Structure formats: C-alpha cells, structure tokens
Amino acid sequence: MISFEELRQKADEVRDIDLITLISHFGSRNLKDKAKWHLSQGIISINGSKFINWSSGTGGGGVIDLAMHLQKLRFKDAVLWLDKNFSACKHAYPQAHPVKHTLKLPQKEDKRLPQVVQYLTNKRYIPGKFLQNLINSNKLYADIRANAVFLLLGKKKRVVGAELRGTRNKQWRGMAKGSHKNDGCFYIIGKKTTKMVLCESAIDAISFFVLNPEYTVISTAGVTANPAWLQNFIKNDCEIYCGFDADKTGDAMAKKMAKLHPSIKRLRPPKHDWNDVLRASFL
Numbered sequence: 001m002i003s004f005e006e007l008r009q010k011a012d013e014v015r016d017i018d019l020i021t022l023i024s025h026f027g028s029r030n031l032k033d034k035a036k037w038h039l040s041q042g043i044i045s046i047n048g049s050k051f052i053n054w055s056s057g058t059g060g061g062g063v064i065d066l067a068m069h070l071q072k073l074r075f076k077d078a079v080l081w082l083d084k085n086f087s088a089c090k091h092a093y094p095q096a097h098p099v100k101h102t103l104k105l106p107q108k109e110d111k112r113l114p115q116v117v118q119y120l121t122n123k124r125y126i127p128g129k130f131l132q133n134l135i136n137s138n139k140l141y142a143d144i145r146a147n148a149v150f151l152l153l154g155k156k157k158r159v160v161g162a163e164l165r166g167t168r169n170k171q172w173r174g175m176a177k178g179s180h181k182n183d184g185c186f187y188i189i190g191k192k193t194t195k196m197v198l199c200e201s202a203i204d205a206i207s208f209f210v211l212n213p214e215y216t217v218i219s220t221a222g223v224t225a226n227p228a229w230l231q232n233f234i235k236n237d238c239e240i241y242c243g244f245d246a247d248k249t250g251d252a253m254a255k256k257m258a259k260l261h262p263s264i265k266r267l268r269p270p271k272h273d274w275n276d277v278l279r280a281s282f283l
C-alpha cells in the first residue's frame with residue numbers, strides 16, 4: 001500500500017504531464033477549433049491547465065482533475081493511473097530546483113462585478129454585505145469573463161494565487177495560472193481567531209462564515225490532507241476543524257488529515273457542502 005508521502009510525491013511528478021497529452025489518449029481534436037476535443041465523455045475544451053466539458057457543464061484545472069473526470073477515478077487512483085500510463089511524459093530531465101511558474105491573475109473588470117455579485121447572492125445565497133466586505137478588502141473581484149476571482153494571500157498579505165468560479169450557465173471552477181497554493185490561501189478572519197475551519201473552496205468557506213462568524217475560515221482550494229501552511233496554525237495552538245464535503249473524497253481526506261495532525265477534528269457538513277447548508281437555511 002502506498003504511503004501518503006509517496007502519493008504526494010507522485011502527484012507532484014504527474015502534474016507536469018500536459019493536458020493535451022492526456023486527452024489525446026481518449027479522443028480526437030476538432031479540425032475547426034483546435035482547443036476542442038470530441039470524446040465519449042463529451043466535448044471538452046483545453047485552455048492551458050484548465051478544461052471544461054461542454055456536454056456535462058463541468059470543468060476543472062490540472063491533469064489530475066482531468067484524469068479523475070475522464071476515468072471517473074478518485075484522487076489516489078487518478079495519480080497512480082497517470083504515473084503508470086504517462087510516466088514517460090513527465091519532464092525528461094531532472095531539475096535541481098522545482099520551477100515556480102509566474103502568477104498570472106485574470107484581468108479585473110468592474111463592469112462584470114454586478115453579474116458576479118448576482119450569481120453569489122441569487123444562486124449561492126451569500127448575503128450582499130459579506131460580499132461587499134470581500135470586495136472592499138480586495139479579496140474578491142470579477143474578471144473579463146465574469147468569473148468570480150477569490151485571491152489567495154500569503155505572508156504579509158502578498159497575493160500568491162486565486163480561485164476562479166464561473167458565474168454563467170456552465171459550471172466551472174479552476175485556479176489562476178501560476179497559483180501557489182502552498183504559499184497561501186483564501187481566508188476570512190472570525191471573531192475568535194483561534195477557532196478555524198478548513199473548507200474545500202472559497203464559496204464553502206464564505207458560506208460557513210455567514211453561518212458561524214465566530215470562526216476563521218480557510219479554503220484549501222481543493223481537497224488536500226496536508227497544506228504546506230497548515231503546520232503554522234497548529235503550532236499556534238489553533239482549534240482547527242476539517243469541514244470538507246460530506247462525500248467519500250472529503251471523508252477520506254479528512255481522515256488522512258486527522259492521522260497526520262491528531263489535533264484536527266472533523267466537522268462534517270449536514271448536507272453535501274457548506275453552501276448547501278447555507279442555502280437550506282433560507283428555505
């Protein structure tokens with residue numbers, strides 16, 4: 001059985017596999033639109049490290065997400081499958097130092113902000129006053145495609161990345177190119193700063209905060225059992241809860257997190273995720 005550290009190392013290695021290399025294994029490219037691919041799973045567009053399945057209205061970012069989507073695999077199985085089948089496609093020469101890609105944030109477009117706010121209030125039931133606080137503090141803005149952009153902040157509030165959430169008819173989520181999730185996160189400081197909850201996304205973190213403003217909320221920007229910055233909070237004797245989604249993946253990663261960090265307790269949403277809980281509170 002593979003250990004967690006071995007799995008994390010393999011995951012870091014397979015992330016170098018190009019999405020085009022992977023998707024070429026499953027289908028053919030559209031002759032008129034080179035960014036689109038025809039697969040049995042649907043019509044999929046590739047844009048750098050991001051993808052969207054137009055047939056199912058779902059998308060994501062990174063080769064592991066794409067493998068999970070195409071093969072219907074869990075994170076661990078997707079990493080091992082990529083390592084087995086595409087190991088030759090990882091960077092050919094060993095690198096003495098890991099390459100950090102330059103962060104490229106989406107262009108800010110204030111004209112699109114009303115659409116983003118409308119989506120987050122009408123579809124996600126997040127009260128306007130909370131959104132306005134995030135906008136005023138420069139943690140949330142709209143890009144030229146009307147995506148909601150949630151900034152990841154590192155030391156001294158330096159911007160190190162961004163979570164992106166589509167607000168149009170097609171569901172889509174991803175990360176800004178060059179985001180460094182190990183260097184920071186999206187967060188909101190609560191009334192009791194030593195009590196905090198880790199959520200899978202910025203929207204879930206905001207939703208939990210609306211319901212429980214005494215907690216500090218942090219988004220891990222995806223399911224991960226051991227974010228690099230987590231140890232800093234543990235050392236400061238913070239009371240930490242894992243609020244990952246109430247599904248197999250969320251439960252499995254929460255269990256791994258508790259194994260790595262026994263002081264962290266599970267706080268399972270009574271519905272699938274914390275945004276579902278928030279929306280139910282208004283019904």
